[in-house]
Amino acid sequence: MKRSSFFRFGRVLLLLLWGVKEVNALDAGVAYVVYATPERPYLEVNIEIAASSVTFRRADSLHLQASVEVLLLVRTREVVVNYEKYLLNSPLVTTPRDLLDVKRFFVAAGEYVLEVMLSDAHDAQNSRTLTYPLRVEVGTEPYLTEPLLLRSYRRDSTNHPFVKHGIFLEPLPFAYYEQRATKLAFYAEVYHGERLGSNGYAVRYFVEQELGNGRTLLVATGAQRKKPSRLDAVLAAIDISKLKSGNYTLTVELRTEYNELIAHRKITFQRSNPLLDIDLSKAEISEEELNKYFVADLSEENLRYSLRAVSALTWGDDAELLKNLLAGSDLYAMRLYLLRHFAGKNPNDPEAAYLEYMRVAGAVDKQFYSGFRHGFETDRGRTFLRFGRPNDVIRVDDDPAAPPYEIWVYFDFPKTLQRNVKFLFYNPSLAGEDFILLHSNARGEINNPRWEVILYSRNAINQIEGSNYHDATHMQRNFNRNARRFFEDF
Numbered sequence: 001m002k003r004s005s006f007f008r009f010g011r012v013l014l015l016l017l018w019g020v021k022e023v024n025a026l027d028a029g030v031a032y033v034v035y036a037t038p039e040r041p042y043l044e045v046n047i048e049i050a051a052s053s054v055t056f057r058r059a060d061s062l063h064l065q066a067s068v069e070v071l072l073l074v075r076t077r078e079v080v081v082n083y084e085k086y087l088l089n090s091p092l093v094t095t096p097r098d099l100l101d102v103k104r105f106f107v108a109a110g111e112y113v114l115e116v117m118l119s120d121a122h123d124a125q126n127s128r129t130l131t132y133p134l135r136v137e138v139g140t141e142p143y144l145t146e147p148l149l150l151r152s153y154r155r156d157s158t159n160h161p162f163v164k165h166g167i168f169l170e171p172l173p174f175a176y177y178e179q180r181a182t183k184l185a186f187y188a189e190v191y192h193g194e195r196l197g198s199n200g201y202a203v204r205y206f207v208e209q210e211l212g213n214g215r216t217l218l219v220a221t222g223a224q225r226k227k228p229s230r231l232d233a234v235l236a237a238i239d240i241s242k243l244k245s246g247n248y249t250l251t252v253e254l255r256t257e258y259n260e261l262i263a264h265r266k267i268t269f270q271r272s273n274p275l276l277d278i279d280l281s282k283a284e285i286s287e288e289e290l291n292k293y294f295v296a297d298l299s300e301e302n303l304r305y306s307l308r309a310v311s312a313l314t315w316g317d318d319a320e321l322l323k324n325l326l327a328g329s330d331l332y333a334m335r336l337y338l339l340r341h342f343a344g345k346n347p348n349d350p351e352a353a354y355l356e357y358m359r360v361a362g363a364v365d366k367q368f369y370s371g372f373r374h375g376f377e378t379d380r381g382r383t384f385l386r387f388g389r390p391n392d393v394i395r396v397d398d399d400p401a402a403p404p405y406e407i408w409v410y411f412d413f414p415k416t417l418q419r420n421v422k423f424l425f426y427n428p429s430l431a432g433e434d435f436i437l438l439h440s441n442a443r444g445e446i447n448n449p450r451w452e453v454i455l456y457s458r459n460a461i462n463q464i465e466g467s468n469y470h471d472a473t474h475m476q477r478n479f480n481r482n483a484r485r486f487f488e489d490f
Helices: 300-313 316-327 331-345 350-368 379-387 451-455 483-489
Strands: 007-009 012-014 028-036 041-049 056-058 064-075 080-089 099-106 110-120 127-136 148-155 167-171 183-191 201-212 215-226 231-239 246-256 261-271 392-396 405-413 418-426 436-440
Touching: 028 110, 028 127, 028 148, 028 183, 041 064, 041 080, 041 110, 041 127, 064 099, 080 099, 099 167, 183 201, 183 246, 183 261, 201 231, 215 231, 300 316, 300 331, 300 350, 300 379, 316 331, 331 350, 350 379, 379 405, 379 418, 379 436, 392 483, 405 483, 418 451, 418 483, 436 451, 451 483
Parallel strands: none
Antiparallel strands: 012 028, 028 041, 041 099, 056 064, 064 080, 064 110, 110 127, 148 167, 148 183, 183 231, 201 215, 201 246, 246 261, 392 405, 405 418, 418 436
């Protein structure tokens, strides 16, 4: 399993049972936080159980289900002050899924021990007991709860157990952000903030990478201004898409308007981002590692098709490399190239980048298919994939002196920071839809001063402006000869 250690801070405990998986080793993460109502404090316990560590049995012909016996105890050394015992059933699923649950109960101020006892209902030998110290001390002074790490959040008006203040909060008890995660989100509450002054207060938060030997590196920061209130919620998200694999800490601080530190909480999490840990342009990836990614599932036909679609975005040495790959038969090299390309677009989820690109490339192939090559290999297809859909297209098929042509217009052109950029494609062979790029005013693209002469060269060669055909750049004006007017005036 990927998980390797556990960390605990204050009233939030994040237990990470990682390492080599034992036979019947129930793998659970627990995060607990002490909150408060106006009347009294309460304890919230979030539990996540790894699907791979419990027994899923067939519930019917289509579905599987796992069940775990749960006993939550809050006790002193001598007395149990509160408990909850229940059977946690997973939803009916077709493939095993992690179990996730939350329980809340009131607890008076004091020092306690929290015990979480878990037992696989289908395997009595598969059990785990987790014991943590618990302090409940919410008083009447300004107070910041421990942050609860979240997998996701969204607006929700239901009475679901994970809903608070109209927001569905999906906890992350394992405190482990896998490769596809791009945001770290957390939830906390502030009590008696009105005592911090009439101008309000600030909640500051930051993420640091643990470098070892007590050294850290600040990698992200954020803050929220709050108005004076007896109770306020803090919900924040931090971009972690560029964080490499490793151990990190999230610190949340409560500060006055004068930046005086009132309280702070710290929690540790792990990040896995393997494609950011290496230089994909240089490093080799073993075939075993490559098989973990989407490229391993592509047939040779789909692999070659995908690489041809990507060719629209390549040039120079990269284009030459891709050309040689397609001419050969090294499927490993083809898969590695494809993974590198889309990991460069989205290292957190290269498969998502691949699927989105191929969705567009497939539509482009269909729209611009010429009968001689794939639509994305034509000049129009390449232009579409590189620069997107044009804002306007002028299509002319009835000019008696010119072959069919199209003028694409981009009102804004971020690639070169230009405005009113145009591309002129024409079909001199009159074969199918094989239009060729003749001229563009985009910087770095084909710019042909003689484009009008070439466009009309077949049927109006004697109607150039001036007497030297080889130096001519303009045609004589004509009622039906509109290409220059379209290109320059629209």
